[in-house]
Amino acid sequence: MLGGLLRPLLAACGLVLLPAAAAAAVRFNYNNGFYYHDVSNGNGNGEIYFNGVRLFVESPQASVSATRGSSVTLPCHFHYEPELSAPRRTRVKWSWLPANAVGEPVMVAMGNRHRSYGGFRGRVRLRRSAPGDLSLVINELRLNDTGRYRCEVIDGLEDESITVELELRGVVFPYYSDKGRYRLNFLGAQQACQDQDAALATFEQLFTAWDEGLDWCNAGWLADGTVQYPITAPRDGCGGSDLAPGLRSYGQRHRLLHRFDAFCFSASIKGSVYFLASPTKLNFTEALQACAENSSHIAKVGQLYAAWRLTGLDRCDAGWLADGSVRYPITKARVNCGPPEPGVRSFGFPPRHQKFGVYCYR
Incomplete structure (x- = not known):
């Protein structure tokens, strides 16, 4: 009844009211080549269904280890299932994810166009050794390059990503000022490590050092702004003899007002x-x-x-x-x-x- 009243009005406007079955079959074609439609006979939640083509992003390695000053490749590959008959224009975005900080862009690329950012400018490129290879090559590795990297592949409505951890082989050491113990705020600790050809250690680096036997009963800053210290032999004055071995944590401290020592990380030298x-x-x-x-x-x-x-x-x-x-x-x-x-x-x-x-x- 309602449809009969609306059809003349819609026709006057150049529109056509489709039957429900026909409307359910309408597919919207976006210029990225994917077809999708809101399936009316689904579960009622309005999910978007693609036309059977799915984007996969993978890495054969969850972590990569390298030495300072060398080059390293962070693997990232993508493919479609089922395979496409013609190549597609995809965009890749590599980001660096430092501990407890907002991700920083490393490189963005589409086709033959690319752009690198910040301290990575001029040091990074895509390997492209085979179709679907978007692996990131970083040259002249620096101390602060350590951390997680995200490879994000974007194809219109499709967006998939993976992360790869970059580890530098090196050593963690405790450091305090020539003025005495517990004299460094966070910025002072950063500078003190840098002055000694090192960088503030990450939590993962300190944990590895503890696992390898580092025992130090003085709290120090880490790169994420927390204050911790490693204990392998529990004892009084170092968190107590009744606690298990591990990293003792003071949590996040005020980066300007609070003062501690530092845990620095040094990697290979030229x-x-x-x-x-x-x-x-x-x-x-x-x-x-x-x-x-x-x-x-x-x-x-x-x-x-x-x-x-x-x-x-x-x-x-x-x-x-x-x-x-x-x-x-x-x-x-x-x-x-x-x-x-x-x-x-x-x-x-x-x-x-x-x-x-x-x-x-x-």
């Missing part, structure tokens, strides 16, 4: 660290000059840790470092070289007129 042979011991000023005269620079704490952990540097001689601390690296523990475990031994920050050896970096 040069080498060595103990400078000298006929006499040196004060700090003399140590700086001695390295310069040997065509080197005085080594930083992060460089010494990286050389100890990644190249096996072992020397039972205390030496000056660039921050005014005195340390020495031991990979094979022995009598008169400190505790029975491998590690970097520290004398703290002695007066700079005292005499020691020196570690140089070239």
Whole structure:
């Protein structure tokens, strides 16, 4: 009845009222090539059904490990099921997802056009070794490149993504200011690590270090703004002897007002660290000059840790470092070289007129 009254009016406007069965079969064609329609005989929730073609995005590796300064490929592949008879124009967006922070764009590409962003500009490209290959190649890896990366493939209404974790091989070490313990706010901790050729460690990096035996009873900043410390041997004063081993957490702290130490992460270095042979011991000023005269620079704490952990540097001689601390690296523990475990031994920050050896970096 209503349809009979409406048809003349709609016809005058150039419109046609379709029967319900015909209306249910109407398909809307969007310029991305996908057809879809709201199926009236579905479950009543108005779901959108595609015409049987589905976009899949996959990665054969959930995580990739690499060394600082090298190149790495983060795998990402896409395909359609069923396969399409003709290629389609898809867009890919790679993003970096640092801990507890908004994702940052790395690269966006469509066809032969692409754009990279921020510190990744000029260092990234798509591999494109085969159809559907959108793997991201990052050159000249930096300390802060570690973290999760999202590969998002967009084809009109279709949008699928995967994440790949990028890990840098390196070492976590605790660090405190020459002014004493618990003197660093978050920004100061960031700067302190950077000054030692390192970066604030992530939670994952500290967890790995704890799993490998790091035990340190002083709380330090991490890259996500939390304050934590690793305990392998529970004891009083370090969270209590009745708690299980693990990471003790203070949670998020005020990044300007609260002060702690820092946990830094150092990765492989391009040069080498060595103990400078000298006929006499040196004060700090003399140590700086001695390295310069040997065509080197005085080594930083992060460089010494990286050389100890990644190249096996072992020397039972205390030496000056660039921050005014005195340390020495031991990979094979022995009598008169400190505790029975491998590690970097520290004398703290002695007066700079005292005499020691020196570690140089070239």
